Amino acid sequence: MNVPALRSPNAALVLDLLRTADETGISRLELAERTGLTPQAVSKITARLRSEGLATEAGHRASTGGKPRTVLRLVPTAGYAVGVHLDRDELTTLLTDLAGTVVARRTRALDLGAGAGPVLDAVTEEVRGLLSGPTAGAVEPAREPAHERTPTLTPAVPTPAPAPTSVLGVGVAMPGPLDHRAGVPGRVTGFPEWEGHPVREELARRLGLPVVLDKDTNAAALGLAVRPAAPGSFAYVHLGTGLGAGLVLGGAPLRGDRTGAGELGHQTVQLDGPPCGCGGRGCLEVLCLAAVARGDAAGAARILGAGAANVVRLLDIDQVLLGGRLVLAAPEVFAGGVREVLAGLGLPAPVSVAGERDTVAEGAAWLVLTPIFGK
């Protein structure tokens, strides 16, 4: 740990405060108070950030008897990130700015089981299309309106055409198991064709951009963790085609030794329950999906609640966030059911539905943005 090692953490800390500040921005003195640094150091750091184009002055606060505080803001157009969500039957690609705001978005049908080759072809095509779109022409600036060139492109925000600038990288989220360090999937559930394919390397080569790979639930949890008012520790429980969880402890996602953390679906909750393909019995996923299949969402919610309670107790966490297609189909049933189980056990953790349509893809983009903010 050498001295320049101080530079990035402190600058990242300041940058993160700029990011999470409310819309009015944040002044140097407020930064100093919240970082514990002296106002002088903050001045130095913000001067560097401004010269790098990452921050800017944006107006003044009302005076309280002296010189009014100058307000600083993050410059969201200083960088962009691509988020890719490889779901079992759908490919979502989106572009976010430095603040994580979605600038452009694409979707298309996908067969994940087709294997790495065709899927990576599709990803390459979608990312290229996204980047050559009108909103951030890093690769190939173009002026045509979105709907003429790329029918599926839907600008989420009517941004006044941000200047072309750098795309920092591509975050890819897909079902596990996989190794996020090596960027290589394992036997992706049901699709052994993926095992060992160097996805990160190949995509990085094709796109000429840094690529980060992670499990879908981890990405979703990361995306939720970076929200300004996010709790420090929580479990994101995702009930879609399968059941998984993303765990955030002390602000950082927990990946475990093999990127496998958050495996909630194969928790044993019924020792003598029905056998599961995993080799166990009474797995949470099997029981929960069976209840859904027979139309008993409330029953599924109670079973899910027992699983969530196990996690809350084991990790002593603050909050449970729910998401995934099945949850979104009946949000109140699931939130209420899980809440009831937790309350019955005297666990104070609040339960809410947080996962939305693009939660995973946005989280994937955050895989790229997160290091900049020291997370």
Added chain:
Amino acid sequence: MNVPALRSPNAALVLDLLRTADETGISRLELAERTGLTPQAVSKITARLRSEGLATEAGHRASTGGKPRTVLRLVPTAGYAVGVHLDRDELTTLLTDLAGTVVARRTRALDLGAGAGPVLDAVTEEVRGLLSGPTAGAVEPAREPAHERTPTLTPAVPTPAPAPTSVLGVGVAMPGPLDHRAGVPGRVTGFPEWEGHPVREELARRLGLPVVLDKDTNAAALGLAVRPAAPGSFAYVHLGTGLGAGLVLGGAPLRGDRTGAGELGHQTVQLDGPPCGCGGRGCLEVLCLAAVARGDAAGAARILGAGAANVVRLLDIDQVLLGGRLVLAAPEVFAGGVREVLAGLGLPAPVSVAGERDTVAEGAAWLVLTPIFGK
């Protein structure tokens, strides 16, 4: 984060390498290689540590063609720590040196249910006795042999009377729930008298030493985590009068938001199982202890294995360590049973019995030592 902030982490890192080095010690160049610092920086840091009495030169390596490397060692007598284990029926107090080696040890019967007053009286008495013993006369040096003054004192190592020196603090481990930040127990299982009693503060005042309080399983896990060859992540599963776990992730114990992490006993593993006092059904502890009670240790081991598998999967960890009285009564039965369940689920995590008589008390001492080594 200011510049001196670099000093402690780097010095702590070096100190930790000195601690975990093999018996021959470690040279400056080896320290440089393993820390990533330059040899010069290591020279500076080790010079400081030597001047503070924490490190010393201890011989030379064989030359490999030039000046032979000078070997450095930690000076274990540079500081001592007290570890206190408040078990339900027993009080263990021990003194360790800076390397964590037990120097002196005391035990006496205890009724934890008697409440904070009498128990803290006993702790105070034991700690004072320990410190005025012959091995480390910080409070009251004495020359009498151990067996004459303090019958229960058993020097673990025939140390040649280390010079009186500083006792860094007292670590206290007890059953939860409790708040390790405030140093205040909650409703200690079965003994509501403890709730809200300012244990840390009161002991610190009585003994005139810093006091750290933590849950027994967390302390045990910490003690196991600091061993030189310890895995980076593991679960320590303790089956004694109750069932609990200590979780170590990336080298650090996980305490959670309210020091409650590791609550394994009330994991639901049988949705329609027998009701438990906690409000749930089919809790792991209830099922496991019931199996033990009917003499079915192998069955208890299988149930415990299911719980351990849930933890291993959820956190994606390396290893499972077992401890606690019931496990120690039939170590092979439990280790074998848990191992079998994990193997049947395709989980590669090795299982071993690690908890011994003083695991918790030694871990408690490490609560004090750990900050010195940057852990």
Added chain:
DNA sequence: TGCACTTTGGCAACAGCGTTGCTTAAGTGG
């Protein structure tokens, strides 16, 4: 025995970081 060679580890000068002390700038309110 002598000398070239290798390696260790200390000394001195250096660059980078945040801090302290002071000054200037920009408002408010009597």
Added chain:
DNA sequence: CCACTTAAGCAACGCTGTTGCCAAAGTGCA
């Protein structure tokens, strides 16, 4: 109009680990 308050920059400083250089201490060959 002026005293007062607050913000923020400039200069000097102390601390860190780094680089460049050199002395010390061994080995091994002639």
